[in-house]
Amino acid sequence: xxxxxxxxxxxxxxxxxxxxxxxxxxxxxxxxxxxxxxxxxxxxxxxxxxxxxxxxxxxxxxxxxxxxxxxxxxxxxxxxxxxxxxxxxxxxxxxxxxxxxxxxxxxxxxxxxxxxxxxxxxxxxxxxxxxxxxxxxxxxxxxxxxxxxxxxxxxxxxxxxxxxxxxxxxxxxxxxxxxxxxxxxxxxxxxxxxxxxxxxxxxxxxxxxxxxxxxx
Numbered sequence: 001x002x003x004x005x006x007x008x009x010x011x012x013x014x015x016x017x018x019x020x021x022x023x024x025x026x027x028x029x030x031x032x033x034x035x036x037x038x039x040x041x042x043x044x045x046x047x048x049x050x051x052x053x054x055x056x057x058x059x060x061x062x063x064x065x066x067x068x069x070x071x072x073x074x075x076x077x078x079x080x081x082x083x084x085x086x087x088x089x090x091x092x093x094x095x096x097x098x099x100x101x102x103x104x105x106x107x108x109x110x111x112x113x114x115x116x117x118x119x120x121x122x123x124x125x126x127x128x129x130x131x132x133x134x135x136x137x138x139x140x141x142x143x144x145x146x147x148x149x150x151x152x153x154x155x156x157x158x159x160x161x162x163x164x165x166x167x168x169x170x171x172x173x174x175x176x177x178x179x180x181x182x183x184x185x186x187x188x189x190x191x192x193x194x195x196x197x198x199x200x201x202x203x204x205x206x207x208x209x210x211x212x213x214x215x216x
Contacts, residue, residue, distance in 0.1 A: 003126060005030075005111035005213055007206055008119035010181060011133035013082065013167055014140035014147075016190045016198050020133055021115035023199045024206060028113070033105045035116030035123070036085060038098050040076040041066055043084025053087040056094070063088075063097035079148055079155060079163070086167045089117070099123065117171065120182035129209035131202055132181035135191040137164050 007024055011017040018034055025032035042063045043053070051058045075081060088094050099122070105112055106124040114123060120130035135143075141161035148155050181187060186205045190198040 003128075004107065004109055005129070005210065006106050006124045006127040007111075007113040007129040007131070007209075008124050008127040008182070008185070009113065009115040009131050009133060009202075010117055010119050010121075010185065011115075011131075012117075012140065012171065013086075013164060014144040015133045015135045016143070016193075016195060017115045017131075017133040019195055020131070020188075020190075020199055020202045021113050023195075024202060025113040027203060028111070028206070030111050030113050031105070031108060032113045032115070033102065035098075035102050035114055035119065037071055037076055038063075038066065038101065039085035039089045039094075040081040041071055041073070042094060042098070043088045044073070044075050044081050045070075046088065047084055053084065056091045059088050059091060060093040060097050063094045066098070066101070068101075077151070079144075079153055079160075083163060083167075086170055090170060095122075120185050121180065125182065128213035129206045130182050130185035131188050131205055132185040133188045133190060133198070133202075135189060137161060137168065139191045140164055 009017045009021040021034070022032050042059065046053065046059050046062045049062070051062065053059060102114065102123045106114060116123070120127055138161060141157060141164045144164070145155065145157045145160045148160070188198065188201055188205065193201065
């Protein structure tokens, strides 16, 4: 047990992985990193500078300059930020620029919970606990639509569903796509679950992984 106990929570947009990750963090008293927030920040900051999302070198420079102290900006939680994140995250140099920050978080002595798309495959491939949280596109769109309505954003369910489908195609349509489960990840389909049920299921998965880790 020389390595910290890391919980990797991967999955597509609006699958529930963020909420599950934060609840696991509370349950195990571990810090939580929403890696998607890093990409949202890069996308929003690039847009503010007038940088085209396809200008890889310029977007990568934004990623390299990113610091944790700016992550509290509420603009990073909007629908537009989610779309921007999906646009910049497809660039390998951007992902490489943000990798060190995420891996440093995973090396914290007391362990950590990290959610994203490539945590179990790239950021923390040795993580003892790996979950891949998913749900049907229509379910995920409904969740995101309700979330954005609470935030005061005027958007229709159909628009969000279209966003979800486009992001899935963009994220998963390449051979080097970051959005794939690790070979040893446990699949958790939350389509028919409440968040309480999904959290309970996630805790059972983590408890089983923790028992194996403690025996190793």
